Amino acid sequence: MNPVKIGNINIDNPICLAPMAGFSALSFRVICGEMGAAYCPTELVSARSIRYNGLGRNSRYSMIDPVREKIPVIQLFGSEPEDFTAAVSKLLASPEYQGLKILDINMGCPVPKVVKTGSGSALMTDPLRASKIVEAAVRAVEQAGFDIPVTCKTRTGYDDRDKGGPDFVRALAESGAAMICIHGRTRPQMYAGYADYDAVAKMTEAVRPCNIPVFANGDVKDGKSALKALDRTGADGLMVGRAARGNPWVFRRITDELEGREFTEPTDLEKRQMLLRELMGRREDNPDCDEGAVVREFRAVMPFYIKGEEGAAAVKRALCSASSIDEVKEILELD
Numbered sequence: 643m644n645p646v647k648i649g650n651i652n653i654d655n656p657i658c659l660a661p662m663a664g665f666s667a668l669s670f671r672v673i674c675g676e677m678g679a680a681y682c683p684t685e686l687v688s689a690r691s692i693r694y695n696g697l698g699r700n701s702r703y704s705m706i707d708p709v710r711e712k713i714p715v716i717q718l719f720g721s722e723p724e725d726f727t728a729a730v731s732k733l734l735a736s737p738e739y740q741g742l743k744i745l746d747i748n749m750g751c752p753v754p755k756v757v758k759t760g761s762g763s764a765l766m767t768d769p770l771r772a773s774k775i776v777e778a779a780v781r782a783v784e785q786a787g788f789d790i791p792v793t794c795k796t797r798t799g800y801d802d803r804d805k806g807g808p809d810f811v812r813a814l815a816e817s818g819a820a821m822i823c824i825h826g827r828t829r830p831q832m833y834a835g836y837a838d839y840d841a842v843a844k845m846t847e848a849v850r851p852c853n854i855p856v857f858a859n860g861d862v863k864d865g866k867s868a869l870k871a872l873d874r875t876g877a878d879g880l881m882v883g884r885a886a887r888g889n890p891w892v893f894r895r896i897t898d899e900l901e902g903r904e905f906t907e908p909t910d911l912e913k914r915q916m917l918l919r920e921l922m923g924r925r926e927d928n929p930d931c932d933e934g935a936v937v938r939e940f941r942a943v944m945p946f947y948i949k950g951e952e953g954a955a956a957v958k959r960a961l962c963s964a965s966s967i968d969e970v971k972e973i974l975e976l977d
């Protein structure tokens with residue numbers, strides 16, 4: 643793959659982890675970075691909540707680590723430009739975010755709780771508001787004295803009849819977005835069916851005059867599917883979501899296969915060890931959080947690491963009732 647530039651940031655191998663609520667813990671993002679992901683954004687964090695509650699309440703989901711992450715990226719969601727102005731100013735005034743490299747705005751989330759507030763994919767119905775949000779974020783970054791590109795992640799449409807995708811992304815680019823990632827599904831599709839790469843291609847084409855990179859997203863899981871997504875959409879880079887759950891090796895696989903190297907599958911033992919590494923990382927990154935809470939939150943993630951093992955069902959069941967790291971170790975027969 644060719645290197646791309648997002649604002650002032652050089653991206654050598656433009657394959658990134660797609661943000662995923664519940665999965666994009668710092669610990670996992672660091673691991674994916676080691677496996678070759680160019681960058682790994684946080685999951686969506688409410689701009690309004692940062693504005694009114696500060697960073698404390700969001701810190702588990704919004705934390706970045708400029709030492710362990712090459713390119714720390716936070717994703718914000720919201721519906722009011724003023725919330726972005728205030729949230730970005732707060733973030734950039736805080737010592738923890740001095741190493742932030744990219745600010746991403748969620749314009750694709752289909753979850754009703756988010757959509758009914760006018761955020762996420764609802765912004766696709768209001769391109770003017772979406773543009774004002776981009777402008778507000780870009781201005782707030784500049785006013786804070788930073789040179790941080792603002793990127794957007796969106797879908798192919800608000801509903802299946804919506805043909806406004808190309809105009810929408812063009813408006814975002816003209817408002818100052820430095821990169822746009824397009825998930826090839828509409829809001830009602832959620833994650834069902836297949837990504838519509840033709841729709842992504844039309845949107846990519848619409849952004850071309852603005853000279854910013856476009857990333858395609860949806861259904862990429864290996865070298866072959868990565869090549870198909872790139873060919874069919876004409877995009878400059880890719881984001882990989884679900885295929886990375888419990889499988890950070892997917893980034894190594896894609897790079898190896900695209901570059902004609904043979905990829906070596908991790909063994910069951912390596913997968914179990916990686917599960918434990920992610921869990922221990924989550925524990926260390928949240929020292930104020932009760933261990934039981936960390937393990938319980940991780941219950942949704944653990945089955946993905948065990949998938950494909952012989953006798954996986956019983957192990958998954960046991961992991962899903964574990965409440966301590968020792969219990970997890972015992973189930974996995976790890977020290």
Ligand SMILES: Cc1cc2nc3c(=O)[nH]c(=O)nc-3n(C[C@H](O)[C@H](O)[C@H](O)COP(=O)(O)O)c2cc1C
Nearest residue numbers: 660661662663685686795825860861862882883884
């Ligand atoms: C569990 C889960 C949580 C997600 N959370 C977010 C999120 O916080 N922000 C976002 O932009 N997209 C989110 N997404 C969408 C993914 O980033 C991605 O667009 C989608 O999964 C399609 O890519 P894939 O086919 O590679 O999974 C989420 C997806 C899943 C499955």
